[in-house]
Each structure stands twice: as structure tokens, then as C-alpha cells.
Amino acid sequence: MKPLLTYTLRQGDRALILAQRLLETITHAPEIEEDMALSNLALDLIGQARALYTYVAEIEGDIDGAVRDENHYAYCREQHEFQNPLLVEQPNGDFAQIIVRQFLHDAYAFPYWRVMQHSTDETLAAIAAKSVKETAYxxxxxxxxxxxxxDGTDESHRRAQAAVDQMWRYTGELFETDEVEQALVSASIAFDPDELRNTWLHTVAGTLTEATLEMPDDVVMQNGGRSGRHSESFSRLIGELQVLARAHPGATW
Amino acid sequence: MTVAASLGDLVRDIEDPELPHVTIGDLGIVRSVTIHGATATVLLTPTYTGCPATEQIREDVADAVRSAGLEPDVRLVISPAWSTDWITERGHQRLLAAGIAPPPPADEPGVTFVDPPVACPRCSSRRTRLISHFGGTACKATYVCNACSEPFEFFKAL
Known part of the structure; x- marks a missing residue:
């Protein structure tokens, strides 16, 4: 049960932390349509995180008998307990960085959820069937x-390329595997991330070419998210996410 | 008519809080209504996982059950995943009447990167263009009609 718990928690953290970053952009997007679009992406991701955390609460409850809910995982954990990939916690920067981070993530998340529909774990398969449709958009x-x-102006091209160069180092971690994941792969609960990497690379290479952007090479990949080692800005993100729940435990509308 | 059937009609007639005059029955999100003793169990399928209207709908359904003198037990089931193909014909007409272009049939989830041609809900022209893949809610995209110049929302196939 423990590997399934950790694995599901990681996926929930990936969705929640990216959603929190997107929510920081509200009223700061370049146009009102994009403001709505980014907040809608965030809403979908929060919905996915809720479903995943609810399942985590169920698994953990079966192990230790304690009653928790989805909010426990979002609001009551310390920074080092979050196991999201570093990519999704990267600060917003300019609009190109927001879009590049999102694209590199979505090109992973879409084929991820598509294959997870075939998970032998019924709950994960059901969450995947729901999430894959949203993630396609x-x-x-x-x-x-x-x-x-x-493929826009010189300035937008320059910024997009800079963002790709900046974010690329965080993409390797998406496809890393460890004993937690291997245990689930052998039970067909999860799937080999190497195959996912090929699909991802195909989408990313094709899109970069169409966008007249270059794929970085020889980049030393950064990791640590899944072992709880986060970047400095992560503490401020978590501070903002949790401040209300910490100051007023159990508060409701 | 049995009690369960009339309660089912009552529940299905609840309007979606974000889609004017479209009922949750029209949307096809009411999976079942069953009564055991004094308790009515209603299974709902959310449209999008993060749709904020879901909580409101849950409360509205619970109120409807209470108004029928029963104790509500409202549950969300995500499997099988909701599809826009479950929207009824009447739902399509009501969306159109509200100025929202109804969804085409949903394909297997895939990414074609081609945006479908959408007819303007006001003048029926197909000379429309996409403004944004998202609108006021996650389920809709924003379009504008080149013929009548009206902006409108399009209910995306899901």
C-alpha cells in the first residue's frame, strides 16, 4: 500500500503546485481571455489534485486507521513532504515562462493520463479517464x-527561447523512476516512464520546430522534487497556499 | 408515478448555476436516484473535476430531496467519465437559446490541434474564429462571429 500512497501523493502534488503557480497569475495575464484560460487550467488541476488526495486519504486511512481528507494534504504538510517535480514549482516570470512551463508539463500530462486509463488500479484509472479529456485541452x-x-515577433521569439532554455533542466525529473514507481509498474498500476518520454519528446520536438525554437542539448538535469528538496521560492508558494488554513485551522466559508 | 421517479424529475429539473435555463437533467449528470426508507441517494457525475458549480449543484440536489421530505445522500461518481455526448437534445436547444454554441460529438480523447468549425448561435454563419480555448468556465471556449461580429461561447466537446 505504501508505494501506491506515495505515487498517488506525488501526482496530486504535481497538479496542486502547478495550479497554485497559475493562480498567482490571475489579473496579471496579458489579456483578459488569457486570465480566464489560466485560471480554468488551474481549476482543472485543483479538481485532479482533490480526486488524487481524496484517494490518498483513503489509502492512508486503511494503513493507520486515521481519518483525513483532501485538505490535510494541501494545507497540513511541511514543504519537504511535497513531492512534486521541480518543473511545476518554477516561478512565473514572464508570460513566455508561464506558457513554456505549462507546455512542457502538458506534453507529459496528456500521454500520462491517457496510458493511466489502463491502470489496474480502478480509482487511478477512473481519475485518468476524467483528467485525460481536460488535459487534452x-x-x-x-x-x-x-x-x-x-513564431511571432523577434521579442516574443527571444523570450520563448530563453524560457525553453531556462525550463529544460527540469524536464528530466518527469521521467525518473525509483523503487516506488517500479513496484507499481510491475503490477501494471503505473507504466514505464521511458515510453512516456518518447511520446513527450515527439510532441515537444514537433512543436518547437513549428515554433521556430531550438531544443536545448547537453543540459544537466535538476532533480530533487520527489525527495522533498525544493527551490527557494517554493517556501513562499507554500506559505501563501497554507496561510489561511494555518492561521484559522478548520475554517469554513 | 413512483416516489423515486417523481423525485428523479424534481432533481433533473434543477438548473445549472452557470448555464441559464439548462437543467442538470439536460446535462446528463444525474446518474441515478434511489430511495431506501427515508433516505434518497442521488449519484451525480461532475462535468469537469474542478468545476465550482458542482458544490452548488450538490446543495441544490440535497435541498430538493429535503423538500420531498427525505434525507439526502448525494454522492459524486467520476467513472464512467462524463461526456458532452450525454447532453440531451433539449439541452442542446437550451444552450443555443442562451447564445452558447452546443458541442459536436466527442471523439476519443486526442489532440488534433485543429479547432472545429463552429456555427454562430445567433446568425448561424460558420465564418467564426476562436478567441480562446477557455471562456467564463472551463467547459466553454470563446469565439467571435465574423459575419455578425458577435462574440459567443462554444461548449467544447469532452
């Missing part, structure tokens, strides 16, 4: 923006 959106930025 996320990928369409972030992909079309990346093409517009890359």
Missing part, C-alpha cells in the same frame, strides 16, 4: 501559445 492551449510566441 490544456495541451492544445499551451501548444498553440508556444507556436504563437516562438
Amino acid at each position: 490544456h495541451l492544445r492551449h499551451s501548444r498553440s501559445w508556444l507556436v504563437r510566441l516562438g
